[in-house]
Amino acid sequence: MKYTEEHEWLREEDGLIVVGITEHAAEQLGDIVFVELPEAGTEVAKDDEVVVIESVKAASDILAPIDGEIIEVNEVLADSPSKVNEDAIGDGWFFKIKPSDPSQMDDLMNEAAYLKFIG
Amino acid sequence: MSEPLRQTPLHALHIELGAKMVPFAGYEMPVQYPLGVMKEHLHTRNKAGLFDVSHMGQVVVWPKSGEYEQAALAMERLVPVDVAGLGEMRQRYGMFTNDAGGILDDLMLANLGNHLFVVVNAGCKQADIEHMKAHLSDSCDIEVLDDRALLALQGPAAETALARLQPAVTDMKFMDVARDVDIAGINVVISRSGYTGEDGYEISVADTDAVALARALLALEEVEPIGLGARDSLRLEAGLCLYGHDIDTKTTPAEAALGWAIQKVRRAGGKREGGFPGADVILPQLIEGASRRRVGLRPDGRAPMREGTVLFAGAEGGEAIGTITSGAFGPTIEGPMSMGYVPADLAAPGTQVYGEVRGKRQPAQVAALPFTTPNFKR
Numbered sequence: 001m002k003y004t005e006e007h008e009w010l011r012e013e014d015g016l017i018v019v020g021i022t023e024h025a026a027e028q029l030g031d032i033v034f035v036e037l038p039e040a041g042t043e044v045a046k047d048d049e050v051v052v053i054e055s056v057k058a059a060s061d062i063l064a065p066i067d068g069e070i071i072e073v074n075e076v077l078a079d080s081p082s083k084v085n086e087d088a089i090g091d092g093w094f095f096k097i098k099p100s101d102p103s104q105m106d107d108l109m110n111e112a113a114y115l116k117f118i119g
Numbered sequence: 120m121s122e123p124l125r126q127t128p129l130h131a132l133h134i135e136l137g138a139k140m141v142p143f144a145g146y147e148m149p150v151q152y153p154l155g156v157m158k159e160h161l162h163t164r165n166k167a168g169l170f171d172v173s174h175m176g177q178v179v180v181w182p183k184s185g186e187y188e189q190a191a192l193a194m195e196r197l198v199p200v201d202v203a204g205l206g207e208m209r210q211r212y213g214m215f216t217n218d219a220g221g222i223l224d225d226l227m228l229a230n231l232g233n234h235l236f237v238v239v240n241a242g243c244k245q246a247d248i249e250h251m252k253a254h255l256s257d258s259c260d261i262e263v264l265d266d267r268a269l270l271a272l273q274g275p276a277a278e279t280a281l282a283r284l285q286p287a288v289t290d291m292k293f294m295d296v297a298r299d300v301d302i303a304g305i306n307v308v309i310s311r312s313g314y315t316g317e318d319g320y321e322i323s324v325a326d327t328d329a330v331a332l333a334r335a336l337l338a339l340e341e342v343e344p345i346g347l348g349a350r351d352s353l354r355l356e357a358g359l360c361l362y363g364h365d366i367d368t369k370t371t372p373a374e375a376a377l378g379w380a381i382q383k384v385r386r387a388g389g390k391r392e393g394g395f396p397g398a399d400v401i402l403p404q405l406i407e408g409a410s411r412r413r414v415g416l417r418p419d420g421r422a423p424m425r426e427g428t429v430l431f432a433g434a435e436g437g438e439a440i441g442t443i444t445s446g447a448f449g450p451t452i453e454g455p456m457s458m459g460y461v462p463a464d465l466a467a468p469g470t471q472v473y474g475e476v477r478g479k480r481q482p483a484q485v486a487a488l489p490f491t492t493p494n495f496k497r
Contacts, residue, residue: 030348031157033448034421034455052477054423056156056348056448059477081421 001089002105003114004065009089010108013096016071017105020093021053021062021084024118029055032084037073037095044070044097046104051094053084066104068097127173128268128329136337136344144241146174149346156348160450163315163353164491167274168345169336176244177264177323180235180255190235193255194228199372199395201382205230208296210310212380214372215250220400221368222375223250225360229296229310235259236296236308238269238321240362268329273319273353275494276341281320284335288320293495303335315350316357316493355456356449358415358488364426365413365444365458371397373404374460376413376488381405411441412466415486416457416474423448423455424474424483430459431473434480440465443474449490456490457483 002010007025011018026032034054044050044064051062073095077083084092099105109117124147133140138149149171151159162168182189191203200213207230215223224243229236239247252261272281281288285302291311298308305328313319324332336342351361360366366375384390387402395401418424428443446457457474465472468487473480 030151031155033157034423036422052422054421054448056352056450059423059425078421 001111002108003111003117004108005117006063006065007118008062008065010065010105012105015098016096017066017068017099018093018096019065021088022114023088026085026088026092029053029057029060031056032081035077035081035084035094037075037077038070040070040072042070044068062094064097065108066097066099067101068099070095071098072096125174127171128326129171129173129333132330132333133171133344138344138346141347143347144174146241148174149344151346151348152344154343156346156352157450159343159345159349160352162343163274163317163345163349164451165275166341166343167272167276167280167319167339168315168349169333169342170271170273170345170350171268171333172271172321173268173326173329174241175269176239176241176247177267177269178237178239178248178251179262179264180237180251181260181262182234183258183260185233187230187232187235190255190259191230193258194235194237195385195391196394197250197254197396198226198228199381199385199398199401200228201384201391202228202235203391204382204384207232208298210294210296210312214366214377214380215247216372216395216397216401217368218396219368220371220397220404222362222366222370222372223247223368225362225366227310227312231296231298231308242363264323266326268324268326270322270324270329270333270336271313271315271319272322272336272342273313273315273317273345274341275318277317277319278496280339280341281336283339291320293318293497303332305332305335307332311496314357314359315353316359316489316491317353318494318496352447352450355445355447355458356451356489356491357493358458358490360413360458361445370413370460371401371404371409373401374409374411374413378405408463411460411462413444413458414461414466415488415490416443416459416472416483417486417490418455418457418474418481418483420481421448421455422476422481424457424476424481428457428459428474428476430461431475431480432465434473434482440472452490456486458488461485
């Protein structure tokens with residue numbers, strides 16, 4: 001598992017990268033009430049705003065962690081955004097992306113580095 | 120904000136309970152406890168929640184004659200509500216107005232027999248106290264009770280829970296006030312009121328007794344501590360205004376749909392018509408209607424339309440018609456909800472308007488307020 005400074009996690013699965021936010025991020029955001037996901041087939045570049053999260057506190061943007069094509073999104077979140085709070089690193093995933101440059105993954109933090117990052 | 124944040128007498132208890140503290144109106148206040156905003160909100164609607172509202176200003180207006188009526192009539196020079204007609208040990212909602220008809224603050228007014236007791240918003244209290252001193256001192260003495268805390272116990276189980284400590288609270292009706300009431304051995308002033316749309320009580324207590332009282336209430340199995348986050352979504356579901364957001368010096372009571380708080384006796388043709396700041400603006404608006412009006416809005420979908428969202432009549436083009444003044448997700452109604460101002464001809468429930476969220480106009484329907492059915496014991 002890899003991590004970004006934007007508190008996203010990335011996990012490789014069958015040649016695709018599954019992306020979500022960390023438990024730490026979900027806890028900081030508070031109860032999540034709405035998640036707006038991109039459409040499958042969208043080409044995104046690193047740092048594009050791809051997901052909007054609304055919690056009981058505020059709206060937050062989630063940036064694309066790498067370049068690639070969105071292959072699948074977690075439709076369950078449309079009706080059950082609280083899945084992100086309940087299982088951020090499992091059922092609360094956001095989208096699966098096909099990386100156009102897999103070497104971008106090498107620039108991201110590993111778990112030890114991320115834990116140090118959030119202190 | 121260079122001044123250090125003030126603390127309420129319950130500050131250490133909030134920390135002990137695991138609260139996340141934030142600055143609010145010059146005070147360090149609990150925004151949420153470990154339960155979280157959503158569950159705290161639902162707990163209050165289903166059982167009972169305890170809120171620390173000690174940051175609010177508690178002020179006594181002492182009539183120099185010793186007669187309540189003198190304080191009431193003096194206060195009527197500052198507010199458009201019927202203060203003199205308020206029964207003994209009864210309370211009502213009101214607002215201070217300015218000469219333009221705008222709202223300086225909203226407040227609660229209570230007739231405690233030999234004096235008038237008012238509770239004002241934390242953010243406005245210094246200005247309110249100056250305002251009262253400047254205009255009431257000829258006939259009244261203004262005493263600020265800065266040595267008292269204020270707790271609110273809200274929710275459908277508030278009565279049953281509190282009655283185990285003091286059975287007499289069940290006899291109180293909505294907006295009744297009682298003093299020298301003993302709760303868990305502590306002397307309090309209590310009213311059957313609140314700002315969540317639920318039945319419940321507000322309890323004024325000496326700051327030295329506040330922690331003991333809060334602990335006694337939290338020991339009741341129905342009661343959980345509730346932070347400002349849930350207080351905001353509860354009052355918004357209940358259609359209640361937050362000063363500085365939904366109402367301010369630029370909104371009149373008629374525009375704010377608060378005409379219900381202005382009794383006949385103070386209106387045109389009433390026995391004590393007018394005589395408050397801005398009466399020449401407010402009284403005609405109550406008859407003819409204001410050109411814009413505060414309404415409830417239900418955005419389509421799940422995304423909240425938050426404060427500051429600009430409203431339009433159509434999906435494309437046209438000038439802005441108004442702005443959202445409060446917006447959040449309503450845990451009880453399980454959807455987004457907002458309040459805002461729209462032109463009077465677009466204020467009917469069911470009217471479709473559009474709010475611009477992240478550059479896109481999203482539909483919302485004008486909805487009747489409150490969003491949830493109030494649960495008061497009248």
